[in-house]
Amino acid sequence: MTFRLKMMSAAAVLLAGTLAGPANAVTLKAVMHSDVKIVDPIWTTAYIVRNHGYMIYDTLFALDEKGEIKPQMVERYTESPDKLTYVFTLRDGLLWHDGKPVTAEDCVASIKRWGAKDALGQKLLTFVDTMTADDAKTFTVKLKSTTGLLLFGLAKPSSNVPFMMPKRVADTDPNTQISDFTGSGPFVLKTDEWKPGDKIVYVKFDKYKPRAEPASGLAGGKVAKLDRVEWLAVSDQQQAVNSLLAGEIDYLEQPATDLIPLLKEDKSIKLVDYNPLGLQYTLRPNHIIKPFDNPKARQALMYALNQKDFLEATIGNPDYYKVCKALFVCGTPLASEKGMEGLLESNFAKSKELLKEAGYDGTPIVLLQSTDLAALTNLAPVAKQLLEKGGFKVDMQSSDWQTVVSRRVRRDPANAGGWNLMLTSWVSADVLNPVMSGFVNASCDKAAFGWPCDAQMEKLRDDFAREPDPAKQKAIVEAVQMRQREEVTHVHLGQYYVPIATTSKVSGVLTAPAPVFWNMEKK
Amino acid sequence: MAAYILRRLLATIPVLLIVAVLVFLMLRLTPGDPAAVIAGDNASTEQIDLIRSRLGLDQPILVQFGIWAGHLLGGNFGESFFFKKTVAELILGRIEPTLSLAFVTMVIAVSVAVPLGVLAAYKQGTWIDRMVMGFSVFGFSVPIFVVGYALIYVFAITLGWVPVQGYQSISAGFGGFLQRLILPAVSLSVIYIALIARMTRASVTEVLGEDYVRTARAKGQVERIILFRHALKNAAVPIVTVIGLGIALLLGGVVVTESVFAIPGLGRLTVDAVLARDYPTIQAVILLFSVIYVAINLGIDLAYSLFDPRIRY
Structure with missing residues (x-):
C-alpha cells in the first residue's frame, strides 16, 4: 500500500469512527426480504409485516421446533x-x-x-x-x-x-390500520426512528418476561440478547450481498439463489437453514372460465407437469429444493402422498387424453408470468414448455408481479384482461392443513382468486376443522388429497428453501417458520 | 423582469393541470390494484373488495379525480395507501437525500466537466482532446448502475474506504454524509461530466475562433484569461442550458442510483410507490417533479442575462 493509500484509508477509518454508536450496546443490522411499509399484521398478510409482528408482539400459543403447540x-x-x-x-x-x-x-x-x-x-x-x-x-x-x-x-x-x-388497539376495525404500535413482545418499535424506505428500528424491551424453557421454534423463552435491531431497506439484492460481505450488515434474510455461491466462498459468512419447511411453488388454474372450468382439463395439468423441472429451473441446487407430492408439505405430521400416485410425472399422453375428454378446442390459455421476482420468473417458461408437450396451447403473458397480483383477481375472460393460469409460491407454514391452505378453499365466490367451487372439498375442510384427533385429521387430509386428484384446486410444484445469511459474529438463529430475532447474539 | 417571472409562473398553472390530469388518468388506466397489493396473497376476494372500497377505488374515476383535485387545491396531497403517513410527510422526509445527491453530483460534474471541456477545446486535436472526448463517449455509453457497481467493488469492497450503501443526513455529521454520498454522486456524475464536457468543448472551440479572441491574443493577453474570462463567458449560454437540463434529467437519474445505493430519497419513493401502485404518492411526486422542471427552466432563462447582457426580459 502506498503512503497516499494509507492516508486515505486512515481518513476513511476516522470518518467511519464518527458513525459509531455507544460502545457496549449490541446492534444487529439486517436486510429483510422487503421494506416494512405497513405495520399492522392483522390488516395485511404480507410476510414482512408478519415478521415485524414477531418483533413487537407476543402470542398466546406457539409452535416449537417440532411443530408442537406450546x-x-x-x-x-x-x-x-x-x-x-x-x-x-x-x-x-x-x-x-x-x-x-x-x-x-x-x-x-x-x-x-x-x-x-x-x-x-x-x-x-x-x-x-x-x-x-x-x-x-x-x-x-x-x-x-x-x-x-x-x-x-x-x-x-x-x-x-x-x-x-392492548384492547384499545385491538378494538380498531380490522379493515382499518392501527396507529398505536404497543405490543408485549421482546422488542419495542422505535416509532421516532422508523423511516419507510430507509429503516425500521427495534430496541430490546427490558421488562419482557421470557418463559423459563429454552427457545424452540416460535415457542419457549424469547430472550432478547440484542439491544437494538435495525432492518435496513436495501432493495438491490447484489448490494445487500455486498453489504454483508463488507460487514456493513450482519444478517440477510433471503439472499438470491444465484448469489449464494458468492456467499459460500466467504469464510466470514454463515448460511443458516432456519426454515425446514421452506416454501412451496404452486400453479393456480382459474376455475370459472374455459378450459379449466372443466375438471378434466385441470387433471390434465396434474399429468403434464412435474416438480423437478420447475425446481431445477428456479432453484437449481438440490440442497435447496425437495420434490414433494404431499399437498400439506413434507416433513409435517400431515404429510402424505396418498392420492398423488401417477401424478406430477409429466405423462403427456395421459394429459392429451384428458384434454380430448374435456373437449379442449385448442384456444391458447393465458399463463401469467411475473418478470421482476427472481424466485418466480423462471416458472412460467417451464410451465409453458411442459403444457405444450401435454397438448395445451399456451399464451405466456409477462408483466411485473404487482400487475399479476391485480390481474389475478379479475374474473373476465382470458382474452379480455383475465387469465387461465398463474404461478406463485407459499410459505409452507401457511399451507399446513386444509383449513389454512388458501388454495384448497373451494367455497366458490368466497374462495381466493381462481375461485374453485366444490361442496365435497368444503365438507372435508369442515370435517377437518371439527376433528380434534390428530390421527383422524390425517385420514381427512388423505381424503382431501384423493378429492384433489379429481378436483385439482391447484397444482403444487415442490418445496424449496432459502437460507438466512449472517456474518460469523452472529449466532443463535432459531429454526422456525418465520425469521425471529430473540435468542440471537452478536459478538 | 418581474413581469416576465410572473408571466412564466402563471404559465405553469395549465402545465401542472395537464400533468395532474394525465398522471391521474394514466395511473387508473394502467394495470394494477393497490387493494390486491395491500391485502396480500392470503386475502379473499371479499377482503380485497373491502379494502378497495375503503380506499375509495370503487368510485367512478371522475369522482375519484374530483376528490383528489379538491384536496390538492386545499394543499392536501392525501394519505399514502401503504404508509400510515400523509404524502406531504413522506415527500418531506425523502427530499433531503435527493437534493443532496443532486447537488453533490452537479458540483462534481460542473467542476470536472467545464475545465475538461475548456482544456479539450484549447488543446483541440491533441491527445488530451481525444482523451476527453473518449471519456465522454464512455460516460454516455456505460449505464449508471454499471459504474456504480464497479466503484463499489473497488472502493467499498476491495479497499473498504467508503460504505457499500446507505445515507446519513448532513445533520448527523458532515463526514458521514460525504462518506456515504461520494460513490453515488460520482457514479451519477459520469454521464453529466460527459455531457457538459462535450458541450463546453464545442462552445469554447467556436468562441476561440472569434475575432475578439484573436484581438485579445494580439494584445498579449495571457491564455488563462483569454480562456476563462473571454472564451468561457461567451460560450456560457449553451453550457448553462445543458447544466440546467442536466439538473432536470438528474431527477430521473436518481431513481436508479438511489435504488443501487439504498438512499432513501424521492427516486426510491417513486419506485416503491409505482411497484405498490400507491396512487396518491405517485401523483404527488410527479407533480412535484413537474414543478421542479418548470422552476429549473425558469432559472436557466433568467441565468442567460447574467452571461449575456444583450438578453433582457
Missing part, C-alpha cells in the same frame, strides 16, 4: 371433558410496552380482531359460542362443537398470526 403467553389452560370449554390463564408479569399489564380482556379483543380477518380465524370463530374475560388473567372460550382449530389457531405461525394487542 403455551407462550398462557401459563396454563384447562379443557373440559366434553372438549367444549377452555379456560386460559395468562402468565404473571406480562406487560405492554407502555408498562401496563396484559389482561385477559386484551387477549379476547385481540382474538376477535384476528378472527374477523384471518381465514382460519374466521373458521375458528364459527365454532366459538362465547369468549369472555373472567378476571384480569383468565378468559374462557366456550365452543358450540368440538374443533381442533382452537389451540392450533392460537398458535398459527404465519400470516395472519394471532398477535396480542
